[in-house]
Every structure is written in C-alpha cells, then in structure tokens.
Amino acid sequence: MADDGENPEWRHRVDPSAGGLIPGVGPATSEGDLEPLVSLRSDRAAERAEILLEALWHREPDTVDHLRRTAAVVEAVARKLGWPDPKVRRTRFAALLHDIGKIAISRDLMRKPGALTELEQEAMRQHVEFGDQILKAFAFPPSMRRIVREHHERVDGSGYPKGLRGDEICDGARLLTIVDIADAMLSLRPYKEAMSLDDVRAALWAGRGTLLDRDLVAPVLEEMGMGGPPKVQ
Numbered sequence: 001m002a003d004d005g006e007n008p009e010w011r012h013r014v015d016p017s018a019g020g021l022i023p024g025v026g027p028a029t030s031e032g033d034l035e036p037l038v039s040l041r042s043d044r045a046a047e048r049a050e051i052l053l054e055a056l057w058h059r060e061p062d063t064v065d066h067l068r069r070t071a072a073v074v075e076a077v078a079r080k081l082g083w084p085d086p087k088v089r090r091t092r093f094a095a096l097l098h099d100i101g102k103i104a105i106s107r108d109l110m111r112k113p114g115a116l117t118e119l120e121q122e123a124m125r126q127h128v129e130f131g132d133q134i135l136k137a138f139a140f141p142p143s144m145r146r147i148v149r150e151h152h153e154r155v156d157g158s159g160y161p162k163g164l165r166g167d168e169i170c171d172g173a174r175l176l177t178i179v180d181i182a183d184a185m186l187s188l189r190p191y192k193e194a195m196s197l198d199d200v201r202a203a204l205w206a207g208r209g210t211l212l213d214r215d216l217v218a219p220v221l222e223e224m225g226m227g228g229p230p231k232v233q
C-alpha cells in the first residue's frame with residue numbers, strides 16, 4: 001500500500017471537502033450534502049451504530065454498557081406493547097445511541113464527582129444536540145433522531161432542550177426516558193451509589209403522570225423485574 005498521503009481512500013477519510021468520517025457519508029454542512037438515509041433494517045445501520053459505540057467506548061465504557069442495557073429493555077417493552085416492527089426498530093436504535101453526544105463532552109466533566117454547577121449542567125445538556133448532529137451526519141433517519149432529541153424531555157414540561165409536555169414528546173422518547181432513568185438509578189457511578197430495586201420502583205412510580213408517562217412506567221418495571229406498585233408509597 002502507498003503511504004497514507006497517497007492512498008485515495010485515506011484522503012477521502014481525512015479531507016473534509018471530500019467526505020465525512022466514513023466513505024459514502026458526506027459532511028453535515030447541509031441537507032443536500034448528505035447521502036440517502038440509512039435504513040434501520042440494514043446491516044449498514046447496525047455497522048454505523050457499532051462504529052459510534054466503539055468510539056464512545058474508548059472514552060466512556062460505562063456509558064456504552066448503559067446504552068446497550070437500555071436498548072435491550074426498550075426493545076423488549078416495545079415488543080410487549082405490540083408496537084409495529086419499524087417503530088420498535090427506531091426506538092431500539094435511538095436507545096442504543098441516545099447518549100452518543102457525550103463523546104463531545106469533556107472527560108473531566110463526565111467524570112466529575114458530586115453536583116455540577118449550573119454552567120456545567122448546561123454544558124452536559126448539550127450532549128442531546130451533539131448526538132443529534134452526529135446521527136444526522138451518519139444518515140440516521142429523522143424519526144429515530146427525534147427520540148434521541150427528546151429523551152430528556154419530561155411529561156410535565158420540566159425537561160430539556162425544549163420543555164415539551166405530554167404528547168408533544170413522542171412515545172418512543174417517553175419510553176426511553178423511563179428505562180434510561182431506571183438503569184441510571186440502578187447503576188453505580190463515580191459520583192453516586194446504586195439505588196435498591198425498591199427505591200427505584202418507588203421513585204419511578206412516584207413520577208407517573210408528572211415527570212414520566214403514566215402508562216409506560218408499569219411495563220418498564222415489569223420488564224426490569226420490579227413489577228407491581230411499590231410496597232411503601
């Protein structure tokens with residue numbers, strides 16, 4: 001093989017005017033520059049998801065574990081709810097990549113123990129927009145990106161980035177939010193202890209109809225082995 005400078009494929013990969021991060025994916029400068037959307041049924045979608053997860057894994061392996069667990073639960077619940085295949089697929093892909101924007105958040109901020117300042121919270125919240133931009137550049141479809149964009153919205157309007165309420169938040173995002181929170185609560189993080197199953201069940205149950213979708217909490221608790229209302233309310 002010629003040296004890197006002479007390899008046309010390598011030039012293609014590194015020259016921003018020639019293409020994006022992977023061959024065939026144009027730079028995300030405008031809609032017109034993008035290749036046709038990748039079908040979530042195709043191997044290409046799965047390959048692209050794995051490329052992104054691999055990149056994030058080198059920075060944040062715990063986050064990648066969280067994404068994979070979240071995707072598995074979201075898919076199982078969506079199937080039990082009888083959602084059609086395309087909707088299950090886009091919700092699963094969204095769950096698998098919902099925090100991919102954290103690749104663009106500083107490592108110090110990601111690892112900071114204790115509470116974040118307001119400015120730091122603001123910076124952390126940007127992972128939603130960064131994630132959306134990355135998924136756009138990788139030609140993932142808008143229906144899936146919408147779920148990623150809305151995964152920190154809350155039913156009572158207290159979420160971000162837009163403060164959407166109720167049905168303004170797509171149901172894929174309303175489901176993902178519950179699983180995301182449940183898994184985060186159950187996980188040990190550098191800055192916090194893992195919560196007990198009983199405490200997580202009580203917290204999610206208390207959030208029904210305020211922060212969280214009223215009807216989707218129970219099927220998530222069921223799938224995660226925390227079925228039924230909490231013993232102590």
Ligand SMILES: [Fe+2]
Nearest residue numbers: 098099151152
């Ligand atoms: Fe997130």
